[in-house]
Amino acid sequence: MARVLINIPRQIRAGESFAIRTLIQHGMESGYRPDGAGGVLARDIITSFTASFEGEEVFGLELSPAVAANPFITFSMRVQGSGMLRLRWRGDGGFDQSEVRQITVT
Protein backbone atom coordinates (compact mmCIF):
# COMPACT_ATOMS: atom_id res chain seq x y z
CA MET A 1 0.00 0.00 0.00
CA ALA A 2 1.36 3.33 -1.02
CA ARG A 3 1.18 6.13 1.49
CA VAL A 4 -1.55 8.65 0.75
CA LEU A 5 -2.23 12.15 2.06
CA ILE A 6 -5.68 13.63 1.59
CA ASN A 7 -6.59 17.15 2.65
CA ILE A 8 -10.27 17.97 3.04
CA PRO A 9 -11.40 21.40 4.28
CA ARG A 10 -12.84 21.45 7.82
CA GLN A 11 -15.79 23.63 6.88
CA ILE A 12 -17.87 22.45 3.95
CA ARG A 13 -21.10 24.20 2.99
CA ALA A 14 -23.81 22.63 0.86
CA GLY A 15 -23.77 23.92 -2.72
CA GLU A 16 -20.37 25.63 -2.43
CA SER A 17 -17.31 24.24 -4.17
CA PHE A 18 -14.22 23.33 -2.19
CA ALA A 19 -10.81 21.91 -3.07
CA ILE A 20 -9.51 18.43 -2.18
CA ARG A 21 -5.73 18.00 -2.24
CA THR A 22 -4.25 14.53 -2.63
CA LEU A 23 -0.75 13.11 -2.68
CA ILE A 24 0.21 9.47 -3.24
CA GLN A 25 3.64 7.94 -2.80
CA HIS A 26 4.70 6.55 -6.20
CA GLY A 27 7.96 6.72 -8.16
CA MET A 28 6.26 7.37 -11.56
CA GLU A 29 9.10 5.64 -13.44
CA SER A 30 8.84 7.34 -16.82
CA GLY A 31 10.11 4.53 -19.07
CA TYR A 32 12.76 6.81 -20.54
CA ARG A 33 15.52 6.64 -17.92
CA PRO A 34 18.61 4.55 -18.72
CA ASP A 35 19.12 1.57 -16.39
CA GLY A 36 22.92 1.60 -16.48
CA ALA A 37 23.14 -1.56 -18.63
CA GLY A 38 22.33 0.04 -21.95
CA GLY A 39 18.58 -0.38 -21.72
CA VAL A 40 15.83 1.70 -20.19
CA LEU A 41 13.92 1.16 -16.95
CA ALA A 42 10.42 -0.15 -17.68
CA ARG A 43 7.57 2.29 -17.35
CA ASP A 44 5.73 2.11 -14.02
CA ILE A 45 3.31 4.98 -13.55
CA ILE A 46 -0.14 5.75 -12.22
CA THR A 47 -2.33 6.06 -15.30
CA SER A 48 -5.66 7.11 -13.89
CA PHE A 49 -7.21 8.81 -10.88
CA THR A 50 -10.90 9.08 -10.12
CA ALA A 51 -12.89 10.76 -7.38
CA SER A 52 -16.49 9.75 -6.88
CA PHE A 53 -19.02 10.96 -4.35
CA GLU A 54 -21.85 8.59 -3.42
CA GLY A 55 -21.08 6.52 -6.53
CA GLU A 56 -21.08 9.39 -9.03
CA GLU A 57 -17.87 10.55 -10.66
CA VAL A 58 -16.85 14.04 -9.58
CA PHE A 59 -13.44 14.26 -11.21
CA GLY A 60 -11.18 12.02 -13.27
CA LEU A 61 -7.60 12.39 -14.41
CA GLU A 62 -5.54 10.48 -16.98
CA LEU A 63 -1.84 10.67 -16.21
CA SER A 64 1.21 10.24 -18.45
CA PRO A 65 4.93 9.86 -17.65
CA ALA A 66 5.08 13.69 -17.66
CA VAL A 67 3.52 13.76 -14.19
CA ALA A 68 6.10 14.17 -11.43
CA ALA A 69 6.90 11.44 -8.88
CA ASN A 70 4.48 11.21 -5.93
CA PRO A 71 1.55 12.59 -7.94
CA PHE A 72 -0.05 15.59 -6.29
CA ILE A 73 -3.57 16.21 -7.53
CA THR A 74 -5.88 19.03 -6.46
CA PHE A 75 -9.45 19.14 -7.71
CA SER A 76 -12.68 20.82 -6.81
CA MET A 77 -16.06 19.39 -5.83
CA ARG A 78 -19.50 20.55 -4.75
CA VAL A 79 -21.99 18.59 -2.64
CA GLN A 80 -25.57 19.12 -1.50
CA GLY A 81 -25.22 16.93 1.60
CA SER A 82 -22.86 14.68 3.54
CA GLY A 83 -21.63 11.43 2.03
CA MET A 84 -18.68 9.23 1.20
CA LEU A 85 -15.90 10.31 -1.14
CA ARG A 86 -14.00 7.49 -2.84
CA LEU A 87 -10.61 8.17 -4.41
CA ARG A 88 -9.03 5.57 -6.64
CA TRP A 89 -5.57 5.43 -8.24
CA ARG A 90 -4.81 2.83 -10.90
CA GLY A 91 -1.57 2.22 -12.77
CA ASP A 92 0.95 -0.05 -14.45
CA GLY A 93 1.62 -3.50 -13.04
CA GLY A 94 -1.89 -3.83 -11.63
CA PHE A 95 -1.51 -0.89 -9.25
CA ASP A 96 -4.90 -0.18 -7.71
CA GLN A 97 -5.51 1.68 -4.50
CA SER A 98 -8.68 3.21 -3.09
CA GLU A 99 -9.27 5.51 -0.16
CA VAL A 100 -12.65 6.43 1.27
CA ARG A 101 -13.32 9.59 3.27
CA GLN A 102 -16.41 10.99 4.89
CA ILE A 103 -17.50 14.42 3.62
CA THR A 104 -19.54 16.20 6.28
CA VAL A 105 -21.51 19.30 5.46
CA THR A 106 -21.49 21.84 8.29
Add this chain to the structure above:
Amino acid sequence: MTPRRLILASPALLLLPPPQPARASAEAMAAALRAFTGGAAVTPGRVTLDISPLVENGNTVPLSVIMPSPMTQAEHVRAIAIFNERNPQPHVVTARFSPHSGQAMLATNIRLATSQTIVAVAALSDGSFWSDSAQVIVTLAACLEG
Protein backbone atom coordinates in the same frame (compact mmCIF):
# COMPACT_ATOMS: atom_id res chain seq x y z
CA MET B 1 42.30 9.16 -40.51
CA THR B 2 45.45 7.30 -39.47
CA PRO B 3 45.19 5.16 -36.34
CA ARG B 4 47.32 7.73 -34.48
CA ARG B 5 45.00 10.57 -35.42
CA LEU B 6 42.05 8.47 -34.36
CA ILE B 7 43.59 7.97 -30.94
CA LEU B 8 44.28 11.69 -30.67
CA ALA B 9 40.69 12.44 -31.62
CA SER B 10 39.16 9.88 -29.27
CA PRO B 11 38.77 12.22 -26.26
CA ALA B 12 36.74 14.50 -28.52
CA LEU B 13 34.51 11.55 -29.45
CA LEU B 14 33.82 10.97 -25.78
CA LEU B 15 32.60 14.53 -25.51
CA LEU B 16 29.95 14.01 -28.18
CA PRO B 17 26.46 14.19 -26.66
CA PRO B 18 24.90 10.77 -26.04
CA PRO B 19 22.10 9.83 -28.45
CA GLN B 20 18.89 11.52 -27.36
CA PRO B 21 15.65 9.59 -26.96
CA ALA B 22 12.80 10.51 -29.28
CA ARG B 23 11.23 13.85 -28.47
CA ALA B 24 7.75 15.10 -29.05
CA SER B 25 7.62 17.90 -31.57
CA ALA B 26 5.27 20.69 -32.50
CA GLU B 27 3.68 18.29 -35.02
CA ALA B 28 3.28 15.52 -32.42
CA MET B 29 1.66 18.03 -30.06
CA ALA B 30 -0.67 19.23 -32.82
CA ALA B 31 -1.62 15.60 -33.55
CA ALA B 32 -2.34 14.88 -29.85
CA LEU B 33 -4.38 18.09 -29.67
CA ARG B 34 -6.39 17.08 -32.75
CA ALA B 35 -7.06 13.68 -31.20
CA PHE B 36 -8.51 15.49 -28.16
CA THR B 37 -10.63 18.01 -30.06
CA GLY B 38 -11.61 15.74 -32.93
CA GLY B 39 -10.45 18.41 -35.34
CA ALA B 40 -12.76 21.13 -33.98
CA ALA B 41 -11.58 24.76 -33.94
CA VAL B 42 -9.83 25.89 -30.74
CA THR B 43 -10.19 29.52 -29.66
CA PRO B 44 -7.56 31.11 -27.39
CA GLY B 45 -9.05 32.50 -24.18
CA ARG B 46 -11.35 31.83 -21.16
CA VAL B 47 -9.15 29.06 -19.72
CA THR B 48 -6.16 30.11 -17.57
CA LEU B 49 -2.98 28.06 -17.37
CA ASP B 50 -0.79 29.01 -14.43
CA ILE B 51 2.84 27.83 -14.50
CA SER B 52 6.05 29.57 -13.49
CA PRO B 53 7.82 31.09 -16.54
CA LEU B 54 11.25 30.19 -15.11
CA VAL B 55 11.70 26.73 -13.59
CA GLU B 56 14.88 25.60 -11.84
CA ASN B 57 14.04 21.91 -11.58
CA GLY B 58 12.12 20.24 -14.39
CA ASN B 59 11.42 17.15 -12.26
CA THR B 60 8.65 18.88 -10.32
CA VAL B 61 6.93 21.84 -11.90
CA PRO B 62 3.73 23.07 -10.21
CA LEU B 63 0.99 23.67 -12.74
CA SER B 64 -2.60 24.73 -12.32
CA VAL B 65 -5.41 25.35 -14.73
CA ILE B 66 -8.81 26.88 -14.14
CA MET B 67 -11.76 27.83 -16.28
CA PRO B 68 -14.65 29.95 -15.01
CA SER B 69 -17.94 28.16 -15.65
CA PRO B 70 -21.29 27.84 -13.83
CA MET B 71 -20.79 24.02 -13.95
CA THR B 72 -24.49 23.23 -14.39
CA GLN B 73 -25.88 20.27 -16.30
CA ALA B 74 -26.63 22.58 -19.24
CA GLU B 75 -23.32 24.43 -19.26
CA HIS B 76 -20.14 22.94 -17.88
CA VAL B 77 -16.55 22.15 -18.74
CA ARG B 78 -16.32 18.51 -19.84
CA ALA B 79 -12.55 18.13 -19.86
CA ILE B 80 -9.24 19.95 -19.83
CA ALA B 81 -6.14 18.45 -21.43
CA ILE B 82 -2.54 19.65 -21.05
CA PHE B 83 0.01 19.16 -23.81
CA ASN B 84 3.70 19.89 -24.16
CA GLU B 85 5.96 20.35 -27.11
CA ARG B 86 9.30 18.78 -26.25
CA ASN B 87 8.95 16.03 -23.64
CA PRO B 88 9.29 12.47 -24.99
CA GLN B 89 5.46 12.36 -25.24
CA PRO B 90 3.18 15.29 -26.10
CA HIS B 91 0.44 14.37 -23.57
CA VAL B 92 0.68 15.47 -19.93
CA VAL B 93 -2.76 14.97 -18.32
CA THR B 94 -6.43 14.95 -19.25
CA ALA B 95 -8.94 15.91 -16.57
CA ARG B 96 -12.64 15.02 -16.73
CA PHE B 97 -15.16 17.21 -14.95
CA SER B 98 -18.85 16.94 -14.16
CA PRO B 99 -21.39 19.39 -12.69
CA HIS B 100 -20.45 17.85 -9.29
CA SER B 101 -16.97 19.35 -9.72
CA GLY B 102 -18.38 22.79 -8.84
CA GLN B 103 -15.39 24.40 -10.47
CA ALA B 104 -13.31 23.36 -13.47
CA MET B 105 -9.91 23.42 -11.80
CA LEU B 106 -6.90 21.18 -11.53
CA ALA B 107 -3.49 21.53 -9.90
CA THR B 108 -0.63 19.03 -10.14
CA ASN B 109 3.15 18.73 -10.50
CA ILE B 110 4.59 17.84 -13.88
CA ARG B 111 7.97 17.04 -15.47
CA LEU B 112 9.58 19.11 -18.20
CA ALA B 113 12.46 17.75 -20.26
CA THR B 114 13.51 21.16 -21.53
CA SER B 115 12.38 24.76 -22.11
CA GLN B 116 9.18 24.63 -24.10
CA THR B 117 5.58 25.68 -24.64
CA ILE B 118 2.75 24.15 -22.59
CA VAL B 119 -0.81 24.24 -23.92
CA ALA B 120 -4.08 23.71 -22.02
CA VAL B 121 -7.25 22.96 -24.00
CA ALA B 122 -10.70 22.99 -22.39
CA ALA B 123 -13.71 21.19 -23.88
CA LEU B 124 -17.11 22.66 -23.02
CA SER B 125 -20.48 20.92 -22.91
CA ASP B 126 -21.65 23.12 -25.83
CA GLY B 127 -18.93 21.58 -28.05
CA SER B 128 -16.56 24.56 -28.13
CA PHE B 129 -12.84 24.36 -27.31
CA TRP B 130 -10.73 27.04 -25.61
CA SER B 131 -7.01 27.17 -25.03
CA ASP B 132 -4.20 28.93 -23.20
CA SER B 133 -0.47 28.46 -23.60
CA ALA B 134 2.62 29.32 -21.58
CA GLN B 135 6.34 29.48 -22.33
CA VAL B 136 8.53 27.85 -19.70
CA ILE B 137 12.31 28.08 -19.35
CA VAL B 138 13.82 25.06 -17.57
CA THR B 139 17.35 25.15 -16.15
CA LEU B 140 17.54 21.51 -14.92
CA ALA B 141 15.83 19.01 -17.19
CA ALA B 142 13.78 15.99 -16.12
CA CYS B 143 13.41 12.51 -17.68
CA LEU B 144 16.71 12.20 -19.49
CA GLU B 145 19.40 11.95 -16.85
CA GLY B 146 20.11 8.58 -15.24
